[in-house]
Amino acid sequence: MQYSTKLLSILFKYDDEFWTYFEKYYKEYIAAIKMETENHYGIMKDFDYSEFSKIARGKLAVGKYPIAALGCLSGKVEKIVELEKSHDLFAEAFQLYDDLRDWKEDFNLKHYSWLLTKIIKENNLSEDCQEKELSNALFGGKYDVLVLDKINMLCEEAMLYAGRSNSWIRYIKYFQLKVNRLMFDLYSLRGNKLTSYIYSYMNNRDINELNLETEIKRIIKKSTEFLLKQQVKGYPEMTHWMAFPHSHGYTAEEECLECDVFWKAFALNLIYDINKMGFAFPEEVMNQDIEYLISRKSIYHTYGWSYCYNIPELPPDIDTLSEFIKLSTKFDKDLLKKGVEESINKALRCNKRDDNSFETYILDENDLSDASIKAQRATRNIYGFGASPEVNANFIHALALYDFDKYKDIIEKCIEWIIDQQCEEGFWDSSYYISNYYCGYICSKIFKLLDKNNKSAEKIYKYITRTQNLNGSWGENGGNPLDTSFAISSLVDLRDFYDKNVDEMIKKGLAYLVSTVNEGGYWTGCEFLAFGKGRKDSSVQMMRHRSSTLTTIVCTYGLSKGFLSIIQ
Structure with missing residues (x-):
C-alpha cells in the first residue's frame, strides 16, 4: 500500500482530484474489513445480502485506484462512475466464488461468510455442527447452484458497465471460465456429469398486475435505450473472446x-427489422455499424x-x-x-x-x-x-x-x-447453435417468404405448440428468453398456414419475456453458440458464447414481432 501510494504521489499533485477518489476507496476498504471481522469472525450473526455486498465491494475497493487514476490523467472523469460499478459487481462475484470454493476452511476457522450463515440458519444447524452436516446441506439444498447463478449474472452485468475496456471484459470472461470449472468440480463430487449450464432468469415480477400492452411498449423503449448505449461503446460485451x-x-x-x-x-440485421416494425432505432447509428462491418472483411x-x-x-x-x-x-x-x-x-x-x-x-x-x-x-x-x-x-x-x-x-x-x-419431433439437432429452436426459427422465415406450407413447417409448428412451458416460456429446464423469442417468431411466421388461434400462446410467451427483463432494460445472456469441443462440453467456455446484449436484441425482436402479431 505504501509503495503504491508513493508511485501515485509522483503522478498526482497533493491537490489533484484523484486523491478524493483515493480517500473514498481507502475508507471503503477499511470499513469492509472492520465490518467483516467484528460481525462475522468467530461469531454467528444475521448476515443479509446488502451487508455482504458492502463487504465484498469494499475489500477490493483499492483495486479501483487505476480506474480513477486513468480517468483523471485522461481528463475523462465521467467514465469513472460506470467502471466503478463494473468493478464493484465483479468484486461481489469474486467474493462469492471465494466463499464457495473455501467453505470448508472458512467453517473450520469460524469465518462465517454470507453463504455459510445462510446455510446454517436456513437448515437449523448449530455453529458447532459437523462438516458432513454442512456439506449435505450445501449440496443437498443446491446452494452451490444458487451462488454460481449469482456469480455469472454479476459477471454479465459487470461487462455491461465495462465500456470499451476490452482487456477488462476479457479478464472477466477468464474468471467465468474458473467459475464454471468449479461448477463442474462440484457436480462431479455428487457423481453427476453436467453437459450444460442453466441460468435462473426469472425476476419475480408480478405481471398479473401489469397492462401487458403498456408494459411491452415500455420495455421495448427501454431495451432500445440500453442497446443504443451499448452501440456507442461498440457493443464490447457482445464480443466473443x-x-x-x-x-x-x-x-x-x-x-x-x-x-x-x-x-x-447478426445484431444489425435484427435491429434493422425492429426499426422496420416501427420501433425506432436511429438510421445514423445503423449506418455507423454497417461501415464498421464492411471494413472487417478478412485480411x-x-x-x-x-x-x-x-x-x-x-x-x-x-x-x-x-x-x-x-x-x-x-x-x-x-x-x-x-x-x-x-x-x-x-x-x-x-x-x-x-x-x-x-x-x-x-x-x-x-x-x-x-x-x-x-x-x-x-x-x-x-x-x-x-x-x-x-x-x-x-x-x-x-x-x-x-x-x-x-x-x-x-x-x-x-x-x-x-x-x-429434421428430427421426427420437429426440431433440428444443430451443429453450432445450442438452442433446439434456432434452426426452426430460420426455416420458418424461409417457409413464410416462399409461402411453403409443407410437412416440415407443420412439424415445427406442432413442436412449438407442444413444448411451451407452464410459465409461458420455451426451452429446457424451465425455459429461457432466447428460446422463447425464437419460438414466438416461428409461431408468428407460421400461423397463417393454420386455422388455430395461437394468440394466447404468444401472449404467454410475451408475458414471460416481460417477467424476465432486468430493470436496466436488458435480458441476462443465454448460451447461444458452441464451437468444436464446446458443442458437447459447456466447461469449455472459451469455445462457447453468450451475451446479454445479443440476448436483448433477440428478445426485443421477438417481443416486437409477437406484440404486433396479436394486436393486428
Missing part, C-alpha cells in the same frame, strides 16, 4: 482474440468475412456470409454488394456438396497461398468438414432474400436436404 492457442497450430500473435464480426452483423483471405477476421487459420464461412448477404439487401453500399457477390460465387463453386448441401467453411483447394493452406489444415484437424442444417438454412434464407429467381434451383434443392435433417 475465443482461444486460439499456439499449441494447436494457430499463428496469431495473441492467443485470445476478439470475434465480433458475425455477432455485429488474410481475398473473399468473404470470417468469424475472426485477423487470423489466417479461420477461413470465411457461409454463416457469416449469410448475415452480410442479408445486410446487402437492406443497405445500399457498393463495397458491401461487391464483396457479397464475389463471396456468393466463391461459396457456390467451392462449398456445394453432392447432396445439395453446403460446407460451412469457404475453402478453395486451388488457392495455394499461405493463409489458405493454414485454413485448410485447421479445418481438417480442428473444425472438421461437413454441412450443418442451421448454417445451410441461414444461407438459403439469405440467397432467397438476395435473388430468389437467380438461385431458385439451388435454394429448392438445399431446402429438401435441410428438411431431411
